[in-house]
Amino acid sequence: MSKQILSPLPGTFYRKPSPDEPPFVADGGPVAVGDTIGLVEVMKTFHEVKAEISGTNARFAVENEEPVMAGALLVELD
Amino acid sequence: MPVKVIKPGLLTTIQDLGRPGYFHLGIPIGGAMDRVSLRTANLLVGNDEGAAGLEAVFLGPELEFTEDATIAVTGADLPILIDDVEQPGWTALKIKAGQRLGFGYLKSGARAYIAISGGVDTPPMLGSRSTYAIGALGGVDGRAIAAGDSLPIGAGAGGTEGATVAPDLRRATGSPVELRVLPGLYWHRITETAQRGFFDDEWKVAPEADRMGYRFRGGKALEFVEREQPFGAGSDPSNIVDGCYPYGSIQVPGGTEPIVLHRDAVSGGGYFMIGTVISADMDLIGQLQPHMPVRFVEVDMETALKARADRAALMNRIRGALDR
Incomplete structure (x- = not known):
């Protein structure tokens, strides 16, 4: 049974803190509770999406800079 | 008795119907973006329509009540949770001292309005409790609510528990959303092709x-009618000699991305405006x-005034349905 992290907000999803930096969470990497897994940009602000669950083998359902709706699946974990 | 803010949401602000009368000094009317939703939430809990409530955008706050109250949440479809049990929207709900009001993920719409019997009783500034964050006016010390805040609540009679607004009196956004526009003021500055394109093209809300x-x-980017720019207008064809900006006016800096000014609008500047979204559609935005x-759908003044009257009639039907 995989675990899911959903987007709390509608906006644009970013996997990296800035274009020149590596992603917050690598594909296939682990996630701990409280980790930032990405950013959602809306209304000129960047909102950090923090994991409320932990897991391994992160599989992202949305690409960097892709639009997301509130409640959209962002990442699945084992 | 105060309501404690456990989590503030993304940007939750105290809003009433705003502070008209200061736009000429650069202070916008402010107030609820969706005025019918705020009025309705207040009616449901037995408040004056213009009492201050909370406007939560995209992400709801988590609030703890220190005294029994009647609450109602209208506007966006943001699942309402009292102590984690889902409750209906557009309905007067009882909440007890010690209980928590929280929210699930947004399903549709953008802004939810939370009315509390007695109304939020922060100090009015220039006749309004509305938060105008850029000018540090109203709200809690001129800002959005924050974790740890204690929001004062006035004395209220409370509404009738279970009172609800029928779905046909709630406005749905539809898709694509149609915003009616009265072309005006600088409409002549773009070519006929650009005028047609503006109404034919599909636009998307930017983040x-x-x-x-x-x-x-x-x-498509707008194509301008050539002219020699007047003194003081700057060289970009989307610039004008500074003018007044009405609420709802549509400016298009550089001719590329239209911006519709809303309740916290700046009052003037140097961008041309191709028209104005009619007042009846401002809540929808x-x-x-x-x-x-x-x-964007082109309308004339007669249609705009008819739409305004229809909006007023809708509000009257809501009042009638709630015996107010």
Whole structure:
């Protein structure tokens, strides 16, 4: 049974803190509770999406800079 | 008795119907983006329509009540949770001292309005409790609510528990959303092709949309009628000698991305405006999420006034349905 992290907000999803930096969470990497897994940009602000669950083998359902709706699946974990 | 803010949400502000009368000094009317939703939430809990409530955008707050109250949540479809049990929207709900009001993920719309019997009783500034964050006016010390805040609540009679507004009296956004526009003031500055294109193209709400203005992108860039720019207008064809900006006016900096000014608008500046979204559709803009498709629809003054009267009639039907 995989675990899911959903987007709390509608906006644009970013996997990296800035274009020149590596992603917050690598594909296939682990996630701990409280980790930032990405950013959602809306209304000129960047909102950090923090994991409320932990897991391994992160599989992202949305690409960097892709639009997301509130409640959209962002990442699945084992 | 105060309501404690456990989590503030993304940007939750105290709003009433705003502070008219100061726009000429650069202070906008402010107030609820979706006025009918705020009025309705207040009616449901037995408040005056213009009492201050909370406007939560996209993400709801988590609040703890220290005294029994009647609450109602209207506007966006944001699942309402009292101690984690889902409750209906557009309905007067009892909440007890010690209980927590929270929210699930947004399903549709953008802004939810939370009315509490007695109303939020922060100090009015220039006749309003509305938060105008850029000017540090109203709200809690001129800002959005924050974790740890204690919001004062006035004395209220409370509404009738279970009172609800029928679904046909709630406005849905539809897709694509249609925003009616009265062309005007600088409409002649763009070519006929650009005029047609503006109304034919499908636009999308940009993530930069906020209380000051809603930005749209995705349509074709506007083509300007050539002219020699007047003194003081600057060289860009989308610039004018500074003018007054009405609420709802559509400016298009550089001719590329239209911005519709909303309740926290700046009062003037040097961008040309191709028209104005009619007053009847301003509430609707407050419920648009980023990336939603939108079309602008051309109307004349007669249609705009009829639409305004229809909006007023809708509000009267809501009052009638709630015996107010």
